[in-house]
Each structure stands twice: as C-alpha cells, then as structure tokens.
Amino acid sequence: MTKYLRIARFTIGAALLAAIAACGGGGGQLQPVVLNITIATLNDGVLGVAYNQTVTVQGGSGAKTFSISAGALPAGLALNAGTGAITGTPVAPIGTSNFTVMVTDSGSTVQTDSQALSIDIVNPLLITSAALPGTTIGAAYNHTVTATGGTAPYTFSVSAGALPAGLTLTASTGAVAGPATATATSQNLTITVTDSSSPQLTATQNESIAITLEVVTTSLPDATAGVAYSQTLQARGGTPPYVNWTRTAGSMPAGIADPVAATGVVAGTPSLVCTAATATFTAQVNDSAVPAATDSQAGIGLTVNPGPALAITTTTLPNGVVGTAYDVFVQASGGKPPYAFSTTGTLPSQLGPIDGLTGQIAGTPDTVETRNFTVHVSDSCGANDSQALSITINAVSLGRNDSIGTATTLSNGTFAASISPSGDPNTAFAPDVDVYRVTANAGAIVTINVVAPGLSPPSVLDPVVEIVNAGNVRFPNNCRDPGDNTIVPPSPVIQDATPAAFDDQCVNDDIDLGVTRDSMLEFQVPGAGAVTFFVRVLSFDGNARPDYLYEITISGAN
C-alpha cells in the first residue's frame, strides 16, 4: 500500500496580516486556510471485531462533509459524513477494499480535498495447537505451537513463566524442543504469538508442562561401623520441594534411622559389625504439586563396613614409685567390644592382675624393679592383638637432689650415683651438686667417703664432699680429714697440728694432697639428740657429666 502525504503550503499576504492584527496582534494562532485530509493510511480490520477510525482533516472553514467519492468500504463498515468516522463490524469476505474519501468545507469559498485510502480485513489471530504435554528428564521432546489468522509471519515467545530447563522455543516456528535436563522441574508459562498486521495482532496460551517426579538415589556410599554417617536421598523433576520421604519397604542398617520426611536425610551411627553387611530399602517421595506426584525407588543399598581393626593403643606405661598407688588403663580401640584383656609375663610386685574387661592395672608397688610383659586383647568378633609393655617401679624420688630442699635421704650404706651434667641446661653453665640428707645422734662420728675410681667403667670424677647444716652453711670445725694423719712433711705443705681432733672445716677434696678422685670426711655430730645434716658432693673441676660416677659410703648415722 502506497501512502501519499500532501504538504500544506501558504503565503501570508498583506490582507491576512491585517486580519491577524485585528484579532489582537501577537497572541493569535495561525490557521491554515487550505482544506487538507491529513490521514494517509487506515488500520486493518478484523473480521467480526468492531472497527472505528476517523478520517482527519485540517484547514478549511466551517463544517466539513465527508463522502466516498470512489470505491467502497469493506462490508459492514460505514463512513459518517459529518465526522469522517469509519465504523462498523467487518463481515466476510476478508481482503482489501480501496476507496477515496472526499471532504468539503462550508466556507465562503468552498474548498474540497480527496484522499485515496484502503482497509485490509483479516481473520482473527488464534493459537490453534493443543496444550504442550509433560515429559520425563532426558526423554526426547519435540512439539510445535501453531497459530492462524492475522497476517503471517508469526513470532512466538514465552511472555510469562519459563520453560523447564533444557526445553527451548523457536520464535519463528513455535517449535518447543528438549530433552529436559536434570534440573528441570514442572513449569507454568504463557506462550504469546504476534503476527505482521498493522496494528500487530497478539494471541496467548497458558501452558503447564509437567516433569515427571523421580527418586534418583539407587544406592548410598558405604558407612563405617561406629562412625557417624549422613547422606541425603535425591529426587528430581516434579515440583519441589520434595516431601514425605518414607521407607516403604526393606530395612535400614542398625543404627541408621529411616529417611527424614522433610529432607530425605539418612543418618545415624552404624552399630559395630564384625563383617560388612548391606541393607536395602525402598524410598518414596512426594512433590509439592497439587495434587502431589509420587515416586519411589526400590533396592537402595547401604553397606556398613567394620570399623578399624582391634589394636592396643597403649605403647608405654608410666613408671611407678614404690609405696605410691599405681592405676593405669591399657587402652584398646577398634574391633567390636566388649574386649577381653589378659597378660603374659610378670607384672611388678603388687600390681595387677590386669582387669579383663577394662584393661586396668592397679596396685601399690613395693619393689624397685622393671617388669616386661605382654598385654593381649580380644573382641567379640574373635579378633586379637598384643602389645609388649613394661613398667618400671622407681624408688621414691625427690627430683633433682641439687639443693637442701630436694635432698635425698640416706642412711648407712654404700650408694652409687652420678653428679648431674655441668651446663645443665645447656643454655646456662651451671655445675651441679648432689645433696643428701643424713640424720645421726649428737656426738656420733659419721664417716662420709666418696670414691670415684675403681668403678667400671672408670670414672674421672674428682669429687669434693662438704657437710652443711639446714641453712646450707658448712660446719666450720666439726670434721677430721683422715688424710691429715698421713701427711709427711715437707710435702704437702699443709700441716695439721691436731690431725686427730675434730677441728677442721667440713669440706674435703682429696683424702690426701696428690691423691685425687676420692674424698672422705669424719664428722663429729654437734648439738643434742638426733641431728639432721646435709652432705654435698660435687666435682672439683665443675665439669661433671652423666658418666662421671661415684660411690658414697655412709657409716655412723642413724
């Protein structure tokens, strides 16, 4: 259809300018005086649908009169001569009607104008295809939305909602193709088709594409006996959320609960087993559609494997101390309790026997010793394990006997010891000393003899012995150095005028000058009653180390 637009052209003459001035001057609107039909095209009409469009004009003077000067209007339509409105409801046939509209004004000088026009009458636009069917995830899907009426070509689109995941709509053809993918769920949507009429016609159709509900879990990961377990049954399609999970057949492993209705979670701590065991069950689920869809999956398997092997986890046992209660448990893990403990070999005196059910070893040891033995354990599945262990029972320890406060109590006898290393800890040089607590009656003569040589391996310790009181003050004149008795002048230069008297300081490096690695003092205990004093042994050079051994012999004490 070709359209033509006439362009109004006019010239303002001197007379017209005078008329404008007479109307009041600058505020007036210019009015074209030439009569002109300003519409060039008319809307299409739809068969059976009311039509109303006006032929518009400008210019001219007074009333206008419209008429069909050539051709004819479509059937069912008429032209209003006074207003130019074309109205009515088109009736068959469809097609294009060409006609000419003429308008006449009523001015002193009558003007007329004509305009060739046409109206296309078309059938109504309709979607004619049936509702789109549902599908199953993964299944082939190929259906077409079709339309009639209006003016081809058509354009299809989803104007509301969305297609299920995986389905697509081809705009030019209306083809809906799949398959629906794994995340697809049932969808409500609107498909719209538009044609090529002027104005454009539109038709819509609501669709509901259902995706089949499916329980997709066919088996569950293995569980381990005694180890917390949690897995979620899975469904797809339908209308989420998925609810009402139930076990409709079969059984769950001991310790594992039925699926949680709202979530499908399968959880619990499987009971201990001796061998692997598999339970199977049927799970059912609903979706949230109204009415709800239902699906179920039979033969879902869940295998429970045995836990860690039975093992004794205790590899060492603490030392004990004579006279101090000892109470430990040999620990086992894995396998299937209850456990049964036993031992072979000999436990330290007064300890045990091991508690067969708990592995407890208890008692109050009475002997300094080290005992090696083997602990055996078995479980209810018949599994076994063994562990070699030992318990050392020590004498009562005062810790590092390097001060008055931590002195080791000794009485008469000979004792082997070593001075702790110098530079101990190694970050600080600190020659060490051993301190012994001795008690003797006032007036008694206590002999302290510290000997380093003669040991095996030979010790190179050059020991010094000193006797002090509880305040760590050396007894100044209560001792006798036995070596004094053997001094032969002029060498050494030390002269003791009273070698037999207890009037020497209570410290000695060597029994005699020139003799190293032994040290002796004879101490006449001052005071009254039982007197406690302290013997200090240290290295002359200050360089003691773990293998610098010595023997201390005490006599005359209580």
Next chain:
Amino acid sequence: MLLAGSLAGVAALAGGPLNVRDTGDAYVWSTLPIAYRTDNGPLSATVNETTARGRVQSMFNVWQNVTTSNIAYTRAGFISATAGFSDGDVSTVAEFNAIETDCGNGVQSPIVYDVGATIFIGLGMDETSIIGFAGPCAVNTVAPFQIVSGHAVMNGLFQDGIDNGVDNLEITAAEFDAAFIHEFGHFSGLGHSQINVNCQAFCGADDLAGLPTMFPVLLDVSMGTLSDDDRAWISRLYPQATGGTTFANSYGTITGTVVFSDGLSHAQGVNVIARRVDTGANQDRTNAVSAVSGFKFTANPGQSVTADYLPCSPAASCPPNGFADDNSGGSANGSRQSADIGLFEIPVPAGFAYTVEVESIDPGFNGGSRLGPLDPPVPMPGVAPAPVTTAVVTAGAAVSVGTIVLTGTDPRFDQFEGP
C-alpha cells in the same frame, strides 16, 4: 708495650690448636714471620752448629711451605745473651733457666741444642726416651692475647752416632727431623691429632699416609711429611688471605656437637674424624682431618666450695691465694660458653664429601702426649653411632652434621634423681 705471661702449665687442647683463649679462639703468634734464635753450640758430637741450624730451618720450612697458610719463620740469630748466659751455647741447666726467663718474658724464642742431654737430665726428664720438646713460652696478657715467644730443646743424645741399646739410643736424621717438625707444630700453636690410631699396632701404607705429623707419638719417619690434618689446622690458625690460593677458597668447615644418648648432655673429649669419602683410592684412610669435641671449652670451669678451706704454710707456696686446692676459678684458658661443650669444628679441603666418625682418645695419650680437653682422656661413653656422610663441602662454607648422639650411655640422672 709487651706484657708477657707464662704458658707453663696451660692445658693443651688439641686436636687442632694447642691452647685456646677464653673466646675459644686458638692462641696464635702475634707477629709473622716468627723470629727464633738458635743455639751457637753443636747439636751433638756428629752434628755441628751449622748443620743443626740448616736442619732447623728446613724443619720450619715444612710448615712454611703450606700454601694455604701464611705462617712464616725467620732466624733472628744466635740465642741472645742474658743474665746468667753469655757464651751463646746453652749447655747447662743454669744457662737454660736463664734463657727460659727471657722466653717467659717474651724477650726471645730460643732453639736449644742439648749436647749429651745435660739439660734433660738436669730438668729430671727421661733423656733416654724424650727426643725433645717445644712450645710457646709466653702470650700477651692484654688483647689479643697472642703468643709472643716460644722455645724448643733438642736432645742431642739421639744424634750422637752412638746406640748402646740401653740408655743412649740413636735415630736417623730423618726420624729426628720428623720429631721436631712435630715439635715445631707445637711451637707454632698446634696440638696433637689422633687419626688412624691403629697405626700404633698395625699400619698399612694408606693409613700411614693419613697419619698426622701431629700424632702424639712418633711412629714412622714418614710423619715428617704433613698430612691433610696438619695442613688444614696450620691453615686454620694462620690462614693465607691473599694470592690465588687462600684458606677461604680452599677449605670449608664441618661442625657438630657430640652428645650423650639423652640427646641433651654434651660430651667432651670425643675424637671426631672427618674422612674423605673413598672413591677407590682409599682416600678415607689417606685424607682425614680431626678435632676433639669440646676443644674450645675449658675442661676445668672450677667451683667455689674448695676455694679457701685449706690454708697452708707458707701461704706463698699454695697458689693462687694462699689456700691449697683452690680451684674456684678453674682453668683460665678456654671458653666457658656452655654451647662450646662437646662442639667440634673441623677444617677440611673443599670439593669433597666426608664421613664423620667418632672414637675414644687413646688412653695412653695423656700428660705430654695429651689430646683434647680432658687429661687423662675419658673413654668415649657408650657406643659410636654410624658415621655421618656430608654433602660435598664447598670452600668458605660450614656444613653442620648436627648432633652426633652416642648410644648406650649412662642415664642423665642417677637413681636418686628424677627428670
């Protein structure tokens, strides 16, 4: 100003340096070349002064020829006259004492020829077995506490052409010179080294090649030729810092600490040998360098308990403070850093991998033959672990082998102590 202090009685801390300072550094000579003076008398009836002088110079040259060391010696002339000595020939104990006073004061460094062992006999030394002795006489008493004088006495009885098989034995000139190359090592500040100790009983050619000149006893004339150990330590004490071949571009260092089985108590006095990894020529026997664990640390830190309990008469006869047995200060020589206990540092020729092994000091190496910080030596506690093999040691770098843990040693604490 030269303030001289006597080194008499200072403990020898080998292998490596003869003596170490409180810093743990070796005592070395303050001035190079070391100026020595020789006796103007003959060495023996068969070795005149001129010959003896030439042999002394040749002996010193053995050390001086080590290219990675800058040590050097020069003869300053005959022994200078001093109070009690004027004839140039030190031939009596009195004359020896006179020049020893000079040596102790840092005045001169005499090389004495003792014809007929008169001096040895006069000093109460066994002239029938002692070929000679040498060492530093004095050190500066102010920083940097370096050696300022030394001495050597050669027993001419071993070079008089007489061997009666009883009390006048004869050794070859080469053997005699080998002994004094060893002694001049002491003179220069080197202590003893123990490598291939099996050579005291049986020694193959490879073991003999690796036997240090500074081995405590003369076993073979070949000891007149320096070993890797001798060259390494003289270079460590007197490093050549200039020229194409320097100590820094020729040597690396292997370090570590020997500890007891507890992994904590550091062990002094364990001989540590770095042997070159054998590539088919028995280099593990021919090329080795050693040190003794804890050689930097004083073996006698002392303690205060015995400081003042035995007054003696006269007080002056009881050093140091008028009390006998005063050991409150311990030994003045050697580091007192606890980290140096059990520590060893071994200079080794670069470019080779080494196996590091530990062993006991031979129990016979005590007194004048002492080796290491402990005298007498303490048997290595426990059992030696398997040797540790290092990566190839690069020049100027230190390779630590960490702690060498002896196995089966005595426990850290005795029966009366808990940890």
